Amino acid sequence: MNYFLTEEQQMLRELTRQVAEEKIVPVRAALDEKEEFPHEIMKVLAQSDIFGIFIPEEYGGLGMGSLELCLAVEELSWACLGVSTTYAANALGTYPILLFGSEEQKEKYLPAIAAGKKLVAFALTEANAGSDAAGVQSTAVKDGDYYILNGTKQWITNGGEASIYTVIAITDRSKGPRGASAFIVDKGTPGFSFGKKEKKMGIRASITSELIFEECRIPKENILGREGMGFIVAMKTLDQSRVGVGAQGLGVAQGAVDEAIKFAKQRVQFGKPIISFQAIQHMLADMSTRVEASRALVYAVAKHIDSGAKDFSKVAAMAKVFATDTAMKVTTDAVQVMGGSGYMREYPVEKMMRDAKILQIYEGTNQIQRNVIGQALIKEAVSRENGS
Ligand code: COS
Numbered sequence: 001m002n003y004f005l006t007e008e009q010q011m012l013r014e015l016t017r018q019v020a021e022e023k024i025v026p027v028r029a030a031l032d033e034k035e036e037f038p039h040e041i042m043k044v045l046a047q048s049d050i051f052g053i054f055i056p057e058e059y060g061g062l063g064m065g066s067l068e069l070c071l072a073v074e075e076l077s078w079a080c081l082g083v084s085t086t087y088a089a090n091a092l093g094t095y096p097i098l099l100f101g102s103e104e105q106k107e108k109y110l111p112a113i114a115a116g117k118k119l120v121a122f123a124l125t126e127a128n129a130g131s132d133a134a135g136v137q138s139t140a141v142k143d144g145d146y147y148i149l150n151g152t153k154q155w156i157t158n159g160g161e162a163s164i165y166t167v168i169a170i171t172d173r174s175k176g177p178r179g180a181s182a183f184i185v186d187k188g189t190p191g192f193s194f195g196k197k198e199k200k201m202g203i204r205a206s207i208t209s210e211l212i213f214e215e216c217r218i219p220k221e222n223i224l225g226r227e228g229m230g231f232i233v234a235m236k237t238l239d240q241s242r243v244g245v246g247a248q249g250l251g252v253a254q255g256a257v258d259e260a261i262k263f264a265k266q267r268v269q270f271g272k273p274i275i276s277f278q279a280i281q282h283m284l285a286d287m288s289t290r291v292e293a294s295r296a297l298v299y300a301v302a303k304h305i306d307s308g309a310k311d312f313s314k315v316a317a318m319a320k321v322f323a324t325d326t327a328m329k330v331t332t333d334a335v336q337v338m339g340g341s342g343y344m345r346e347y348p349v350e351k352m353m354r355d356a357k358i359l360q361i362y363e364g365t366n367q368i369q370r371n372v373i374g375q376a377l378i379k380e381a382v383s384r385e386n387g388s
Contacts, residue, residue, distance in 0.1 A: 001251070001292060001295075001296070003296075003299055005071075006137060006170075007069065007342050008014050008034070008064075009071060009100065009101075009181060011264070012053070012068055012072060013066075013071045013072075013074075013075060014235060015048060015191065015248075016048075016050060016071070016072045016075035016289070017075045017078070017089035019041075019045065019048060019050070019075075019076075019273050020075050020079035020080075020280070020351055021079070021311060022077055023040070023041055024038075024041055024076065024080050024083055025045050025079050025080075027040075027041075027198075027378070028079060028080040028082070028159035028205065028348070028351070029084070029348070029351070031082060031083070031204070031344070032067040032080075032082060032202075032204045032205060032351050033204075033207035034346075035199070035200075035204045036205065036312065037086070037161055037205065037206070038080075038083050038086060038205050039209050040081070040316040041083055041259075042086065042116065042119070042245025043116075045087060045116060046115060046117070047116075049062060050072055050087075050116075051087075051113065051114055051116035052070045052114035052115065053068050053069050053115075054066070054068070054091060054094075054098075054154075055094070055098070055110050055114040056110075059106055059107070059110035059111050060110065060111040060114040060115060061110070061114040061115055064242070064307050065302070065305070065306035065376025066240070066243055066302040066303075066305040067299060067302040067303055067306055069070075069244055069247075069302075070243060070244060070245065070246075070247035070299065070302045071211065072087075072242050072297055073088050073247040073248055073251065073371045074247045074248075074250050074252065074254070074295075074298075075251060075366075077247065077248040077249075077250070077251025077252045078251040078252065078254050078255040078257070078258075079250050079255065080355075081202065081203050081248060081251075081317050081352070081355035081358075081359075082202070082204055082206045082355065083357065084248055084251065085157060085203045085204070085205075085248070085358070086157070086158060086161075086205070086207070087204045088119075088241070088244050088245070088248060089122065089146050089157035089158050089206070090113070090119050090120050090121075090127065090158065090162075091241060091244060092120075092163065092241045092244075092363070093120030093121045093122040093158065093162065093165070093166050093209070094110075094120045094166075094239065095122075095128055095236075095237040095240045095241055096111070096122070096166040096182050096184075096224050096234075096237050097109050097113075097120075097166065097184065097224065097235050099233070099236055099237065099238065099240065099334055100182065100224045100225040100229065100233050100236075100286060101184075101224060102221075102339075103224075103266065105124035105184060105221075105224070105342060106292060107132060107303075109164060109184065112163075112165045112278055113164070118162075118163040118164055119158055119161055119162040119163060119164070120158065120162050120163075120165070120166065121156050121157060121158035121159055121161075121165050121166075121211075122157075122165075122166050122237065123153040123156050123159075123165050123166065123167040123168065123211055124136070124153075124168045125153060125154055125156065125179045126138060126152065126153055126154055127152070127153065130160060131364070131365055131367075131368050133168075133177075133231065133234055133235070133305075134177040134231055135172065135228075136151075136168055136169065136170055136178060136180055138150065138151020138152070138167070138168075138169040138213060139151060139154065139169055139170050139171075139173075140169040140170065140171050140181060140183060140218070142172070142220070143217075144172070145219065145220050146217040146218060146219060146220060147169075147171070147181075147183065147217075147220060147222075147223070148215055148217055148218075149167070149168065149169055149183065149185070149191070149192075149213040149216040149217075149218055150213055150214060150215060150216070150247075151213050152181065152195065152210060152212050152213070153167065153168060153209050153210065153211040153213075153258045154207065154210050155198065155210075156209055156210070156211050157206055157207070157208055157362075158206070158207060158316065159168070159194060159197075159207060159208065159209030159210065159211055160194040160197065160209045161207050162187065162362055163186065163187045164185075164186060164187070165184070165185045165186075165187070165192075165211065166182060166183070166184055166185075166210075166224065166233075166354075167178055167182070167183050167184075167185050167196055167213075168181070168182050168230045168231075168233070168234050169181060169183065169213075170228075170230075171228065171230070172228065174378050177231040178252050179227050179228060180228070180229075180230030180231045180234070180329075181213065181220050181223055181225075181226075181227050181228060181229065181230040181231065182224040182225065182230040182233035183218050183223055183224065184218075184222045184224060185216070185218055185222065186234060187214075189216055189217070189218065190216065190217070191211070191213060191214050191215045191216030191217065192211070192213055192216045193211075193212045193214070194209050194210065195207065195209065195210030195211070195212050196198035197210075198211045199211050201354050201357060201358075202351065202354035202355035202356070202357060202358055203355050203358050204260075209257070227248050228257055229277055230315060238317050238363055239313045240305070240314060240362060241363060241377065242316040242319065242320040242364065242369070243298060243301045243302050243316050243319045243320065245306060245318045245320045245323075245324060245359055245362070245363050246259040246294065246297070246298040246301070246316075246319035246322070247298050247302075247323070248290065248324070248327070248359055249294060249320075249324035249325075249326055249356070250294045250298050250322075250323045250326075250327070250329035250355050251272075252331060252352050252355060252359075253290070253291045253294065253323070253325050253326050253327045253330040253331065253356075254288070254291050254295075255348070255378065256287070256327075256330050256331040256333075256334035256349055256352045256353075256356075257284070257287050257288055257291055257330060259334055259338070259347065259348055259349050259352075260283075260284060260287065260333070260334040261275070261284060262339045263337065263341065263342075263347070264280050264337055264338075267338075267339075267341070268353070268364040274337075276358065280337055281331055283336070284337065287297070287329075287330045287333050287334070290329065290330055291326065291330060293322070293326075294322055294326045294327075296325035297318065297322055297323065298319045298323050301315045301316060301318070301319040302319075313372055313376060314372065314373050314377075316378035317364070317369040317370075317372040317373050317376075318369075318373060320363070320366070320369050321366045321369040321370060321373070322365070323368060324356075324359035324360050324366060325360065327356040327359050328353075328356050328357060328359070328360055331353040331356040332351040332353055332356075334349040334352065334353070335349050335353050337351060
């Protein structure tokens, strides 16, 4: 379908597809098997300026927006969701600086991020704070020119590999969600260490670690926005990033459809390639239709965000939930189309299916997305009733 992409957007898509085909596809199975961080691929993405896509030109980026980021994420996810998670989590970690950082913070951090010299991680989740984002227990206590950070963050993508961390901690527990604040913490700050490295079902080319803060002194100028803005920093960051998770779903689902079609044309049963059977055609038809619907929604939401829309929580949640539920369904159906072969590690679809599962869980479970959509519908109905 023609999405009327500009020449620049088409070139970006072709470039990331080329990286995906030439650099990621040949090594994805090995990265998954060895649970290895994709250092070499990150270098290629840096050399190709792909880290700078969504960063303004004045900070060394390409000055593009959500749609371009989604195009790149889609292509990387088409090849490997582990690699694309590493890349997309870098954007997630950068958004707090981009959206809430002071001029000094932007000048200090964004050029190295745009150049791919420094990787970023976003640290909200804890043992008792995941879906309940306001349940954070880590604390940041003001002490002169410093905040002293204590607590443990869990399941942090890029944990240990990233040089920069955007961290949510409580500065005033009595104020509930308004008592959280957001900070930039540099790797190497005394009192900041890394704990358990997780063993995961999928996205095994990405790293997921625990962050441990023990009497970690952070300069007070590392606060993002003002004290008490941490919950809003987290929510706005997630609103911004969730369409990218939709793009991940879109990419891996397209990858699975492509593999299923390729296989169904070659596999012969009852004397014919299985693609000639209607049972298979109907599955492929449904899979492709869902993927195209996801693409239309993800691109439309990304364009809406890029148009300068103020409140896009609802539509970002819709893109995330629709495209990632699609990814789970389509990757599972790709395994089914390919039968025994689909289940074997020799083919890429079993990995795609394992990888896709996380998309329904991270950056807000798909149940939380439905809550966000539901709350927005109620708010809209109330404001319609009030005639506003
Ligand atoms: N943008 C701006 N403000 C927002 C907001 C958003 N997207 N979402 C909530 N707020 C505001 C609310 O308007 C409210 O403000 P007031 O106190 O002025 O009324 C405040 O923040 C608290 O909101 P709410 O009461 O809705 O908070 P809840 O604790 O009920 O949580 C959900 C809301 C569930 C939506 C939130 O916790 C969430 O998104 N959870 C999932 C987090 C997540 O994605 N975790 C994954 C790990 S991070 S990768």
